[in-house]
Amino acid sequence: MARKIVDVFLRDRLVASYPVVLTFDRRVIxxxxxDRVKEQMRVGSFSPDDVAGARFVVRSLHDRG
Known part of the structure; x- marks a missing residue:
């Protein structure tokens, strides 16, 4: 099991942070x-243009950034 936080930036502004837990039978990158956050954004309140233009920062759950 792998756990990380994905911060989502639109136009250099932090707009969301998603805690993500993945369980795969392979190495997780x-x-x-x-990709998991993009799926969540698509079913949430973000437009397709927002998802396409977003910048993503993946960090450890222990980061205090």
Whole structure:
């Protein structure tokens, strides 16, 4: 099991932070976390343009950034 936080920035402004837990039978990479957040954004209140233009920062649950 892998756990990380994904911060979402739109126009250099932090707009959301998602805690993500992934359980795969393979090695997990940061892009896996970003893909999961993009899925959540699409079903949430973000437009397709927002999702396409967002910048994502993946960090450890222990980071205090």
């Amino acid at each position: 940061d892009e896996d976390f970003v």
